[in-house]
Amino acid sequence: MRLAASLAILTAAGGLASFGLWPNSPGPEWQALRAQFSDQQWARIIRTAELPTPNDSTNGVFHDEAAFVLGRALFYETRLSGNGEVSCASCHDPALDWSDGKALAEGLEEIDRHTPSLWNSALNRWQFWDGRADSLWSQALQPIEHPKEMGGSREEVAKLVLNDPELRALYTDAFGSAPEQMDEPNNVERVFVQVGKALAAFEGRILTPVTPFDQFVSGLQTGDPEDLAALDPLAVEGAGLFFGEARCHLCHHGPLLSDMEFHDIELPRAGAPEPARHGGVAKLLTDPFNGRGQHSDDVEAGRERLAYLNRAPHQRGEWKTPGLRNVARTAPYMHNGAYASLDEVLAHYSTLSDAPARSHSDTQRVLEPGHFSDSELQALKAFLQALSSPPPHPSLLPVNPKS
Ligand code: HEC
Ligand code: HEC
Known part of the structure; x- marks a missing residue:
């Protein structure tokens, strides 16, 4: 009787009936x-x-197996960093639930942010505490070049991927071919972006059981x-x-x-609120690697997401x-x-x-x-x-x- 009553209420509320699952007895x-x-x-x-199953149409290899394999190699690759000692996994350690157990992150130097876990990050609408990236692939490019995190550069990363025989083979598997010449800025940027997209294909599978x-x-x-x-x-x-x-x-x-x-x-906190989301929106809108930029595999979708972003003063002090x-x-x-x-x-x-x-x-x-x-x-x-x-x-x- 109680069940019948609840069901009636829920249906009336337009709620649970649509979930379609109800114990038989x-x-x-x-x-x-x-x-x-x-x-x-x-x-x-x-x-x-x-x-839900993650998806990202701005990344054409998001569901690709070969990109996943390349991304896994890159995620644990310390040679992406300036001093050859820091990888993504240094701060996002799978043994520590893809974080680092520290209050504040430490790469080449200490950073004034806590390292978030990467569990389910593929399902985030925005990346970073201030939301300054709109995809996993564009997010991944930032720590590589951040002077306090990995201190690497897109030129060095492109060189590494194209010159190291193992990485080059994985890259070719994932993207069909690898440029022979990397001295052209276009090639450097393209390889750098592909590195981000492969890393994202890896991260897309870090989903909680x-x-x-x-x-x-x-x-x-x-x-x-x-x-x-x-x-x-x-x-x-x-x-x-x-x-x-x-x-x-x-x-x-x-x-x-x-x-x-x-x-x-x-x-x-000490003092006034930080820019937080307010700053994040500004950075995202001007990021050359955002979803509506030339490196996006679905500019239309990227545009649509960013079209609804507003900046407002109340966003100061607001974190994800x-x-x-x-x-x-x-x-x-x-x-x-x-x-x-x-x-x-x-x-x-x-x-x-x-x-x-x-x-x-x-x-x-x-x-x-x-x-x-x-x-x-x-x-x-x-x-x-x-x-x-x-x-x-x-x-x-x-x-x-x-x-
Ligand atoms: C020095 C430590 C460090 C390294 C190295 C590092 N990260 Fe992070 N990661 C962080 C910190 C700190 C943040 C939060 C920064 C912020 O929000 O401003 C973060 C944020 C992220 C996020 C966003 C997650 C979320 O929930 O918003 C992803 C995804 C991520 N990192 C992936 C990577 C990848 C991929 C690499 C390697 C290319 C990498 N990280 C290298 C410390 C690190
Ligand atoms: C007004 C929105 C809001 C409400 C209500 C709220 N939270 Fe949060 N929660 C957040 C935000 C935003 C953060 C991150 C804040 C930051 O880092 O500055 C957070 C962070 C957390 C964290 C830390 C997670 C991490 O990985 O760092 C925990 C745990 C948490 N909340 C639990 C709770 C619980 C339990 C309640 C109810 C008692 C609650 N929250 C109510 C918005 C909220």
């Missing part, structure tokens, strides 16, 4: 869980199901008692808070648990909402590595006691202190821990580990 476990969540919480939870939470969500849809048991009661309570009263879902929703947008969550899959394993947290643990993150959301003083011009107050009890904090943490997946697939690891 839901058992007592399912019934008990269903009773714990409001229809809205339920719908939000179901909406986290199933990662099924987590206990996914198993639970599947159980909610099928009624399978084993799947429903994948979350313990504390984590179930945490899910209820996250998608309900604690209002985390306002920004962390959908399969990545991110709205893919930018917000100021009032982290402690990170996805939360595997978050329990990727401390420290935030764009500036401000918090060392999930407990510290949750304490911030609970009290906002370390937030900068608010001025009268702050009209956009999305965040209010959650005032969580100790047991609510534990429940939220248990939920975040249930978003942990198995480790990366072996095909993503270096083929010949060098150390």
Whole structure:
């Protein structure tokens, strides 16, 4: 009876019926869980199901196997850097969930940003904390030439790829042919861009395997008692808070648990807010490697995405909402590595006691202190821990580990 009633409500709300999945004969476990969540919480939870398949039409080799193999070699290649010692994996280490375990990144020098994990980065709408890249391939070109990260140059990268016999063979597999002459700027730029596109083909497969939470969500849809048991009661309570009263879902929703947008969550800071998203939009619009530029394989699609980008003063201090899959394993947290643990993150959301003083011009107050009890904090943490997946697939690891 309870089920029939819920179904009627959901259908009336135009909601869940369209998900098409409903247990045939839901058992007592399912019934008990269903009773714990409001229809809205339920719908939000179901909406986290199933990662979409990433795609990028501005990168013609995004799904290409040979580009993936080249990209994997390049990802672990320290010779892309100026001093021959730094690779993408130096900071995005698969053994550390594609991050580095540090508050702030360190390449040739320390950088004032925390290294994000690359899990599911192919599903990001924008790349970087300030969103200054619109594709994985254009993103990848920046750290290579950043003086503090890898300190390399497009000329040296093109030379390496075309002169090293192994890389040249992989390049030819992926792109059909390799230019003989690389002294022409056009060739240099083309090879550099292809390097980015191959790296993106590799990163496109760094997708989180099924987590206990996914198993639970599947159980909610099928009624399978084993799947429903994948979350313990504390984590179930945490899910209820996250998608309900604690209002985390306002920004962390959908399969990545991110709205893919930018917000100021009032982290402690000294002085005025940084340009953040405001600066990121400006850089993206003038990036010669953006999706509407001459190196894009789908200029039309690139144009369309950028056409809706606006710059507004409120974007200062706004950073990208990170996805939360595997978050329990990727401390420290935030764009500036401000918090060392999930407990510290949750304490911030609970009290906002370390937030900068608010001025009268702050009209956009999305965040209010959650005032969580100790047991609510534990429940939220248990939920975040249930978003942990198995480790990366072996095909993503270096083929010949060098150390
Ligand atoms: C010195 C450490 C370091 C190296 C080396 C490095 N990265 Fe990063 N990576 C970072 C940091 C720090 C950020 C965030 C920077 C920012 O947002 O301004 C980042 C951001 C990213 C992002 C965006 C993820 C997101 O969620 O927005 C991707 C993708 C990425 N890096 C891939 C790569 C690739 C590919 C390479 C090699 C070509 C590489 N990185 C080399 C530290 C590094
Ligand atoms: C107003 C939007 C918003 C709300 C509401 C919100 N978050 Fe966030 N969250 C963000 C943004 C934006 C960041 C990154 C901020 C930064 O780095 O400056 C973030 C970062 C995080 C991080 C760190 C992730 C990482 O990899 O660094 C965690 C964990 C987190 N949020 C959990 C939560 C929880 C739990 C709640 C509910 C209590 C919540 N968030 C509510 C927007 C939000």
